[in-house]
Amino acid sequence: MRKTDLAIGLYILAAIVFLIVPLPSVILDVLLAFNLAVSMVILFNALFSREVLNMSTFPTILLFTTVFRISLNVSSTRLILQNGNPGNVVRTFGEFVGGGDGILGIIVFIILLLVQFMVINKGSERVAEVTARFTLDAMPGKQMAIDADLNTGAINDTQARERREKIQEESNFFGSMDGATKYVKGDAIAGLIITVINLAGGMIMEMMRNGTAAGDAFNMYSVLTIGNGLVNQIPSLMISLATGILVTKVSKDADIGDLLVKQLFSIPKVLYIVGGSLIFLGIATPLNTIVFTTYGVIFIVTGRVIAGKMEVHSIEEQVALEEDSTDEIRKPENVNTLLQVDPIELEFGYGIIPLADVNQGGDLLDRVVLIRRQIALELGCVVPIIRLRDNIQLNPNQYVIKIKGIAVSEGEILFDHYMAMNPGYVEDEISGIPTFEPSFHLPALWITESQRERAESLGYTVVDPPSIIATHLTEVIRSHIHELLTRQDVQNLINNVQEANSTLITELVPKLLGVGEIQKVLQNLLKEGISIRDLITVFETLADYASTTRDTDVLTEYVRQSLKRAISNKYFPPKETTSVVTLDPKIEQEIMGSIKQTEQGAYITLDPEKTQDIIHSVEEEIQKLENLGKNPIVITSPIVRMYFKKLTQDYFKDLIVISYNEIESNVELQSVGMVTA
Structure with missing residues (x-):
């Protein structure tokens, strides 16, 4: 048993024993002095603790000290009534405070009791009750704030867990304090009752046993009673004051002494x-x-x-700031900051600043948080922190999106205007400034606020400037998310899966595949817009086939086939017939015959003229699908899919290439053409 456990056990056991076993006056003096010292320790700890959770055990301390003090009160009462000799401490408190005058001592004691009961206890009880209620009501908001910080990358999972635990501890503490203040209130009432019993009982026993006159008996027992009351109520007052200090403590940045002096x-x-x-x-x-x-x-x-x-x-x-x-x-190290490259940046001219300034009603920052959340849910990948910066070198209404420090896309908006786009079936025209929607390069018009209602009634799609920027940023991130997936990100994903699937990760990493090889597979999936959210299926497929091949392109195809339900759900709506284009078997054979395998991977050695014929045929067939308003989808055999995708990806960014093994059996397809050469 540890020494601290033994000491606490003896402290509680002694309080129970004192209620039963009579104590000599000398031992009572020692215990009363100890009780006074403990009360001082509690008071000054409460005063100088930086935050309430530093005294999280205070409700338990309050209960222990109350029981111990009551047991001493009972022991001193027993000695007062038994022989009129409760010891030096009780007698000194009674004589010194009352100056030998029983009536004066009673008045001082009553004032002290009223101050404790009516002022400190009452106020502490009310503050504890309100604080407990407000703390409980504020918990959902604090939890949402933690989730928001976690989603934006401001904190990691460990910090979020610590904050949630702290919120729970605060709620438990203030809830316990709300109940613990009742101990203090009951202690004050018990002290008053015991004092009356001491005075009345002592006088009656003295007059009946020794035949002492009523006045002499009053003078004798009033001093002892007041001394007993004071020696117990003063520690009680200090602990009540400590309770009030804790429940009213509002700052955690400095000691209370520093704050009081500084603020006053x-x-x-x-x-x-x-x-x-x-x-x-x-x-x-x-x-x-x-x-x-x-x-x-x-x-x-x-x-x-x-x-x-x-x-x-x-x-x-001012001097220190200049220095x-x-x-x-x-500093020579100052150059190092220039070497850092942000994964994603959004730079904008000064005319767009109001959209990002919260004080001016801008919500662009909130939209950025939602973008990271949307990408995480859609593709299963954590988007790095997006930096927003103003750039005076840009035009006032211009913005630029950078990936790893390089501009990949840009746009321009008109502040206080809206973008109206014709979905294709609106015949009536409205006046406006011609432009192009930056995400998909569709023709559009800039219109004013007064035209917005009419445009919407005619059927135009009307979008505000923050939504334009957010949509553009989302599309850029989608198309470059595979570049942003680092080895550290992959390791974090592996760690998340390992918590509940340790056997799978132990088998896969690093025995079969390294983190870099898994990164390549995940990047291949993200590059074609395939979600990696179902990491368990991805890792299990890799574990199944990595023993036979470590070619990341081939492994990607196996993973795609395992994810065919998700792929079918993404591109083929249920209960609908989807129009697609197929690949001529002769073309497939020619492509397979031109593949050369090397240590660095496979590549296609197809004749350039043949390649151009295939590209022209793909262009013609895609145009058919676009005329029908359908997505450009080409269906191939499993063994050809990845090579055909490599062949066409530089010419058709949005072309979707799917193999037969990646399609669910209940999907209905209709071929509207065939790629030939």
Whole structure:
């Protein structure tokens, strides 16, 4: 058993024993002094703790000390009524506080009891109740704030878990404090009742046993009773005060002493006004002139000293800031910050700043958070933090999207305007400034706020500027997400899966595949818009086939076939016939015959003229699908799919190439053409 456990057990056991076993007055003196010391320790710990959770065990401490103090009160009462000798501590408190006058001692004791019961206990109980209620009501908002920080990448999973645990601890603490304050209230009432019993019982027993006169008995037992009451109520008062301090503590950044001095004596103007008012009262009224003018002068001088310190501090801060700026420029390490490249950047001209400024009602930052959440749900990949910066070198209404420091797309918006796009069936025209929608390069018009309602009634799709930028940013991220997936990201994904599937990860990494090889497979999937959210299926497929091949392209095809339900659901709506284009078997044979295998992978050695014929045929067939308003989908045999995709990807960015093995059996397809050469 640890020493701390033994000490706490003895403390509680002693409190129970004292209720039963009579104590000698000498031992009672020792225990009363110990009780007083413990109360001081609790009070000053509560005063100087930086936050309430530093005293998270306070409700339990409050219960233990209350029981111990009541047991001492019972023991002292037993000695008072038994022989009138409760020891030195009780007698000294009674004689010193009351000055030998029983009536004066009773009055002082009653005042002390009223202060504790009516002021400190009542206030602490109310504050604890309100704080517990507010803490419970604020929990959902705090949880949402943690989730938002986690989604934006401001904190990691460990920090989020720590914050959630802290919120739970605060809720439990204030809930316990709400109930623990009832102990303090009951302790005060019990102290009052015990005091009355001591005085009345002692007088009756003294008069009946020894025939002492009522006045002498009152003088004798009033001193002992008041001493007993004070020696128990003063520790109780200190613990009540500690309770009030804890439930009213609002800051965790500094000690309470620093805060009080700083907040009360940090504004010289206040001290000047107080000092002037005191001097006026001392001169213009019958109040003691020396006392009031002295205080007034002290306040004015203190205000002047604080003002001088503030001026010096301000100058020192300014000088230090200039020195820090100079040192920062001179540092050789300062160049290192220029070498860092942000994965995703959104730069915009000064005319777009209001869209990103929360103080001006902009919600672009919130939309960026939603983009990261949307991509995570859609593709199963965590998007890196998106940096938003203003750039005075851009046109006022221009914005640029950069991937790894290189601009990949840009756009321009008109502030206070809306973009109206014709979905294809609107015949009526509206006036506006011609433009192109930046994400899909569709023709559109810039219209004013007054035209918005009419455009919507005619059937136009009307979009506000923040939505235009957010949609454009989302499409750019989708098309480049495979470039943003790093080895560290893959390792984090592996760690997440390993928590519940340790056997799978132990078999796969690093025995069969390295992190880099898994990264290549995931990048291949993301490059064609296939979600990697179902990582367990991906990893299990890799574990099944990695023993026979480590070609990441071939492994990608196996994974795609395992994900055929997701692929079919993505491209082939249920209960609908989807129009597609097929690949001529002769072309498939020619492609397979031109494949050369090397240590670095396979590549196609098809004749350039043949390649051009295939590309022209693909272009013609895709045009048929686009005329029907359908997605450009080409169906091939499994063994040819990845090579045909490589052959056409530089010519058709949006071409979807799917093998027969990636299609569910219940999907209905209709071929509207065939790629030939």
